[in-house]
Amino acid sequence: MKPFLAVLTRDMKLATRIGGDSLTVLLFYIMTGAIMPFAIGPDKDQLAQLGPAIIWISALLSLLLALDRLFRMDHEDGSLLAMRQASLPLEMIVVAKICAHWVTTALPLIVATPVLAILLNLEIDQTLRVIFTLLVGTPALICFGAIGAAVTVSIKRGGLIAPILILPLSIPTLIFGVSAVSSGAIANAQDAALLFLAGFTLLSLVFTPFAAALALKMAAE
Amino acid sequence: MTESKSQEPTPQDLGFFSRIAHPGYFLEWSRYFIWPLVGIAAILMAYGLYLAFFNSPADYQQGETVRIMYVHVPSAWLSQFCYAIMAAAAIGSLVWRHPLADVSAKAAAPLGATFTAIALITGALWGAPTWGTFWEWDGRMTSTLIMLFIYLGIIALWRTFEDQVRAGRIIAVITLVGAINVPIIKFSVDWWNTLHQPASVFRLDGPTMPPSILLPLFVMFFAFSFLFLLLHFISMRTEILRRRARAIERQYAQQLRTQKP
Numbered sequence: 001m002k003p004f005l006a007v008l009t010r011d012m013k014l015a016t017r018i019g020g021d022s023l024t025v026l027l028f029y030i031m032t033g034a035i036m037p038f039a040i041g042p043d044k045d046q047l048a049q050l051g052p053a054i055i056w057i058s059a060l061l062s063l064l065l066a067l068d069r070l071f072r073m074d075h076e077d078g079s080l081l082a083m084r085q086a087s088l089p090l091e092m093i094v095v096a097k098i099c100a101h102w103v104t105t106a107l108p109l110i111v112a113t114p115v116l117a118i119l120l121n122l123e124i125d126q127t128l129r130v131i132f133t134l135l136v137g138t139p140a141l142i143c144f145g146a147i148g149a150a151v152t153v154s155i156k157r158g159g160l161i162a163p164i165l166i167l168p169l170s171i172p173t174l175i176f177g178v179s180a181v182s183s184g185a186i187a188n189a190q191d192a193a194l195l196f197l198a199g200f201t202l203l204s205l206v207f208t209p210f211a212a213a214l215a216l217k218m219a220a221e
Numbered sequence: 222m223t224e225s226k227s228q229e230p231t232p233q234d235l236g237f238f239s240r241i242a243h244p245g246y247f248l249e250w251s252r253y254f255i256w257p258l259v260g261i262a263a264i265l266m267a268y269g270l271y272l273a274f275f276n277s278p279a280d281y282q283q284g285e286t287v288r289i290m291y292v293h294v295p296s297a298w299l300s301q302f303c304y305a306i307m308a309a310a311a312i313g314s315l316v317w318r319h320p321l322a323d324v325s326a327k328a329a330a331p332l333g334a335t336f337t338a339i340a341l342i343t344g345a346l347w348g349a350p351t352w353g354t355f356w357e358w359d360g361r362m363t364s365t366l367i368m369l370f371i372y373l374g375i376i377a378l379w380r381t382f383e384d385q386v387r388a389g390r391i392i393a394v395i396t397l398v399g400a401i402n403v404p405i406i407k408f409s410v411d412w413w414n415t416l417h418q419p420a421s422v423f424r425l426d427g428p429t430m431p432p433s434i435l436l437p438l439f440v441m442f443f444a445f446s447f448l449f450l451l452l453h454f455i456s457m458r459t460e461i462l463r464r465r466a467r468a469i470e471r472q473y474a475q476q477l478r479t480q481k482p
Contacts (some may be wrong), residue, residue: 079443151395155381164377165395169402172409179413196412200405211398214315218390 003088004096011100025106029062033116044121052130052181056174059109059134060141064106064163067145070097075153081220088131092210098146106138129181137177140201144169151217164184172200223421242321244461251454258451265444272437289347291437295445297340300368303333308400323389325378328456332449334372341365360411367406371399
């Protein structure tokens with residue numbers, strides 16, 4: 001447990017100190033959400049209807065933006081090679097890094113969601129529901145992002161390719177995340193979507209560490 | 222100029238599977254399969270097209286546009302079969318680290334993307350007169366579109382790596398992750414779609430088909446499968462030769478460097 005916590009605290013410190021870009025990602029999230037009304041128009045009812053979708057899309061794009069720093073710096077300065085010699089298996093190190101990344105990137109977005117909800121004219125219970133689905137769904141997004149980041153870690157100019165790989169894979173998360181908030185057509189459909197979202201997150205948490213660690217090992221050879 | 226072939230193990234030392242999968246030996250034996258495959262694919266394709274165009278009835282509802290199906294359905298099938306081949310090759314390159322598996326996966330990706338694109342385009346052309354629209358966010362069409370995105374992402378990834386041997390193993394990881402995800406994506410898209418349009422009855426395949434339509438479909442199905450096999454063989458051979466050429470170039474460049482003082 002001790003090495004796990006060490007990696008976790010190390011990554012969180014790195015993310016919050018100078019050069020960390022948690023705040024930039026947060027600003028990007030708010031700005032992406034706030035820029036949508038300029039394209040859609042300031043009609044309040046329409047915005048309230050589209051609000052959950054806008055928030056989810058903004059979160060997805062912001063998380064994609066932050067993805068590149070998950071493994072790249074550690075790969076380039078050799079920390080990842082050192083970590084492979086640790087008593088902790090690389091899979092657990094990946095888990096620790098994913099946890100730290102979620103806390104420093106996704107959690108600030110979720111905390112700032114009420115600001116966007118006010119801008120988009122969402123009601124309070126809907127806002128709470130969006131926050132809850134983001135809490136459940138963002139780990140899955142980060143997991144897929146981790147696989148994409150691990151696969152592209154050895155490419156010198158790989159910043160643009162990772163989102164291309166990850167976006168198709170994150171479609172189920174988006175579908176279930178948004179329909180867990182707003183799908184009024186069928187009774188219980190929201191709860192069903194929420195359960196699917198939770199299941200999907202758990203599934204991705206199970207297989208991501210192995211896939212990402214495998215890709216990292218291959219990249220280091 | 223040293224002959225690089227002399228350092229490789231001779232085919233007699235290896236087991237049967239290692240022997241046929243050895244890249245150099247693969248080049249040898251696959252040579253004899255190319256022209257027979259060309260013949261089979263050409264005959265089947267000609268016969269299938271003849272049946273499809275001249276010897277099958279027009280549908281009583283869809284009219285002549287039903288003939289698009291003879292191209293559409295085989296390519297839609299191949300778009301999924303091709304991913305299965307890539308996933309199998311991915312296991313081969315991760316477990317046995319086999320160079321031929323890398324080559325097979327790399328050669329299959331553009332073929333799969335092409336067949337997926339053909340399926341989408343023919344589907345759109347068929348949909349315009351039949352449904353009155355080129356595109357509908359129908360579950361099947363949407364998941365095929367996502368499949369195309371996954372193929373294009375993998376092709377783009379192949380093109381960004383310099384070291385193709387390392388690329389093979391890394392891309393195998395994302396191919397397998399995609400293989401786990403494809404059923405989930407398909408399921409989620411169907412679920413999403415039925416929420417929005419519960420009365421979606423767009424089905425290409427009726428439950429019963431008369432044999433006059435089924436026969437050309439079968440022939441075209443085999444024609445496309447053999448065409449895929451042929452193209453896969455050819456592009457695997459091309460890829461092996463390209464890698465050899467690159468290795469020889471690198472060797473030559475090193476020789477030049479050591480000769481100079």
